[in-house]
Amino acid sequence: xxxxxxxxxxxxxxxxxxxxxxxxxxxVLQSIIRAIDRTGIDxxxxxxxxxxxxxxxxxxxxxxxGLHTTHGRPIAFAxxxxxxxxxxxxxxxxxxxDSTSIGGNHFIQAARRNIDLTVVVFNNSNYGMTGGQYxxxxxxxxxTRTSVYGxxxxxxDVCRLAEGSGATYVARSTxxxxxxxxxxxxxxxxxxxxxxxDAMCDCPTLFGRINGLGDGAKMIAAWPEKTVSxxxxxxxxxxxxxxKVIIGEFVNSSRRSEYTEKYARIIEEAQRERADxx
Amino acid sequence: MKQEEKxxxxxNREYCxxxxxxxxxxxxxxxxxxxxxxxxMINEEAxxxxxxxxxxxxxxxxxxxxxx
Numbered sequence: 001x002x003x004x005x006x007x008x009x010x011x012x013x014x015x016x017x018x019x020x021x022x023x024x025x026x027x028v029l030q031s032i033i034r035a036i037d038r039t040g041i042d043x044x045x046x047x048x049x050x051x052x053x054x055x056x057x058x059x060x061x062x063x064x065x066g067l068h069t070t071h072g073r074p075i076a077f078a079x080x081x082x083x084x085x086x087x088x089x090x091x092x093x094x095x096x097x098d099s100t101s102i103g104g105n106h107f108i109q110a111a112r113r114n115i116d117l118t119v120v121v122f123n124n125s126n127y128g129m130t131g132g133q134y135x136x137x138x139x140x141x142x143x144t145r146t147s148v149y150g151x152x153x154x155x156x157d158v159c160r161l162a163e164g165s166g167a168t169y170v171a172r173s174t175x176x177x178x179x180x181x182x183x184x185x186x187x188x189x190x191x192x193x194x195x196x197x198d199a200m201c202d203c204p205t206l207f208g209r210i211n212g213l214g215d216g217a218k219m220i221a222a223w224p225e226k227t228v229s230x231x232x233x234x235x236x237x238x239x240x241x242x243x244k245v246i247i248g249e250f251v252n253s254s255r256r257s258e259y260t261e262k263y264a265r266i267i268e269e270a271q272r273e274r275a276d277x278x
Numbered sequence: 279m280k281q282e283e284k285x286x287x288x289x290n291r292e293y294c295x296x297x298x299x300x301x302x303x304x305x306x307x308x309x310x311x312x313x314x315x316x317x318x319m320i321n322e323e324a325x326x327x328x329x330x331x332x333x334x335x336x337x338x339x340x341x342x343x344x345x346x
Contacts, residue, residue: 016295017337024336027335182333
């Protein structure tokens with residue numbers, strides 16, 4: 001009988017995990033595990049790189065090569081790993097704050113280069129680990145520990161930011177829509193180029209409590225109402241879309257070439273030139 | 279339901295944090311929370327083996343399949 005995917009790809013000795021009751025991070029991590037399994041990539045060729053935050057604890061529980069780095073910098077470290085050994089499949093696990101605030105510059109530069117990384121953003125709209133401060137993806141009007149009168153800053157749309165910066169695979173799903181979340185992460189891994197999957201998840205302990213959204217079960221059950229598919233979004237007016245989160249595949253393009261492939265050609269050319277000089 | 283098609287619902291009680299996501303979102307209400315708030319199979323006949331309870335478990339606590 002085939003071993004269960006958790007037995008093959010998780011580190012059982014590290015479980016149970018440290019996330020709160022009803023936290024969506026476990027569902028996103030499970031989706032990553034299943035997506036890696038679905039693509040059939042070699043366990044020893046997969047590297048999970050994380051930054052700092054609740055989301056970034058994810059690679060402590062997986063049985064792949066792993067790199068737990070500094071706040072906001074997982075994409076910078078992942079770029080180094082990929083450049084040194086382009087054969088590796090590098091997957092970045094990061095949070096909304098880690099990737100779009102502290103690491104915002106790394107995020108856009110890596111997208112601009114179109115380097116073959118798969119970035120899964122655990123987007124729970126606040127900084128969970130430090131006590132629930134607002135992040136660049138906190139919706140306008142939402143309450144957090146640092147926006148007690150309601151957030152006045154417009155939120156980043158992670159997918160539009162990625163697309164505008166040059167990412168060649170961009171998709172969004174939620175922990176409720178777990179089957180499409182797995183599918184998009186798998187597509188992102190298979191895609192040759194910079195892939196971003198915006199994984200919407202819930203922080204019931206901080207964001208949920210302060211906004212009166214109920215427990216983890218109530219919060220996840222609210223996603224169908226809060227979301228609209230990319231196909232349906234095309235038929236709605238700007239006003240109707242105002243409060244909605246659009247889910248689906250936004251970009252899937254192979255028109256731009258990938259960074260490490262271009263760099264390999266540079267290495268080849270430089271070595272040839274050097275050989276000619278001898 | 280034939281004997282060989284019986285549902286094999288396994289819960290790791292140590293990992294389960296009783297968040298209630300699986301029981302709230304089971305489309306057939308085949309599982310229900312026990313005294314500790316943790317899920318148990320109450321209606322095997324209703325289970326359609328969609329596996330959403332396992333896929334949406336944030337605690338890696340559920341494994342569901344068919345009895346061998």
